[in-house]
Amino acid sequence: MNSTATAAPGGLIFRALRDNPRGKLILLGVFVFLVILPFILPNRFYVRLVNEIMIYALLAMSLDVLLGYTGLLSFMHNAYLGIGAYSTGLFLMHAWSGSVWLAMLAGVLCTMAVALPVGWVQVRTGGLAFALLTLAFGMMFFTVAWKWYPVTGGDDGLMGLPQPTLSLLGINLASSGNSTAMYLFTLGVVTVCFLFTWRVIHSPLGAVLEAIRENEERAAFVGINVRRYKLIGWMLACGLAGAAGSLYILYRGYTGPGVMGAFEGAGVLMMVLLGGMGSLWGPLVGAAIFIFMKDFLSSLTEDWEILVGIIVILLVLFLPRGVAGLPDLLRRTKAE
């Protein structure tokens, strides 16, 4: 108890490392590596690729909150990335282009405002019906983005976006056109989102979500208002997806309806499954594998989707719990 009284920064780090120090040191190492990366990578293309990976890592992690922790299947979680991207873009174009932070806030709030009634309807169903509704709503949002020319620019997407200045605590740092600055901005936001989600998942709230995943009926029979907590999980996941969407349009300076398609949605699900659901960090790795694989294979052949499909099938067959299940698997093979 008195350890909280002496919470010096050093003590804080020490306490944070106390359980699972190896895992946390690895995460810290990855973070430091990612900070250095844009300064040592000669090719701007790869800086942007890693930037995109981090954004999709955030999206995949947010889907894991639903899939891995609450036990809810969302087929088109990328729809909420899309809504975040469009609303951030529209805010920059029509409201105010002075602040990246405000544009992000607008994007996240808009996404959550759309997600709330959708979630309200969805949590009134269970299992397959829930999953089908995520598909139906996702298709609807895709069509709106694709067809509503005057607002979304239709299949041309949002173009001619102003490039706001990146500033922190009143100090202007760089233009959002600067790829290294945007990379670091993305890294910062994704890291904060990851730490926040980690905290929430390992809190009493996360325990409620896991109870729902394990046995929805028993959860109700210990007095949990299952719909309410599913909605909380849904809102958390959509808020994070909206943040990913803001990052996406800020880094690309553009978005089209393509990011909201069903095919893309399946890709996000694959990231989570490849990485291993129910671990938070697994989907981050899954996103990296998936996007590198896609980038590499699409440079080899136009029909790269077939190869992605084959590789995913093999991984699912031989590594059913994803990368996150790997340490456990190795430990068991060593024991034998």
Place this chain on the structure above:
Amino acid sequence: MEPILTTKDLSRHFGGVLAVNLVSLNVYDRQVHSIIGPNGAGKTTLINVITGRLGASEGQVLYQGRDITHRPVYERVRQGISRTFQITSIFMGLSVQENVRIAVQSHLGGSLSIFKPRGGLTEVNAKTGAILERVGLTDVNRQPANSLAHGDQRVLEVAIALAGDPKVLLLDEPAAGMSPAETDQISELISALGKEMAVVLVEHDMEVVMKISEHITVLHQGGVIARGTPREIASDKQVRDAYLGGDQWAPLTKI
């Protein structure tokens, strides 16, 4: 004495099947009220309707004088109605301790404190420990629930039900599949619980029923055919006629 739980002409049908037919009963605090009857008599359905797992087709459920017939499950639980299931329903992938801890947390509150660790709710931890101690699962509290023996899983479900400080505890065949030694233990526990709260017990083991019940209601084809003390039920001609030849009724003759 006022009953704590009452059903008034409660019915539930599935298509043409009348699973529960105009059942009226009173459940009193600090009594074990057993519901017996052959397979398919409607015992589980009755418990399902009382606890809100299934809706009533007709009739009312009154709890502490209030009509709860249409309240959602979680509200009934929060008001003090807990249950176990005929087919074990626990959080299989979670540890024994977490199974009880989440139930206690749901009861005592703290589910929205997102910046605390799960183990950071002091009161919740203390109560969890006390319940595990009481039912004798302390030694296995770190094991995943799905690794427990069947009997221990049944006990764990009772522990989960106790987390909500129930005023009415409904147990659907808690001793099903248990060894004689385990059955002795759980009937002792149920008997003790019956001194603290109202217990509604569905059980096939007549020895257990006759020993620990204050009151017995006999269901047959959805309807009540007899009610009374164990002694009265054992000597009821209609009850015997209804189950003539059933081995499970042999213990009745001993009373």
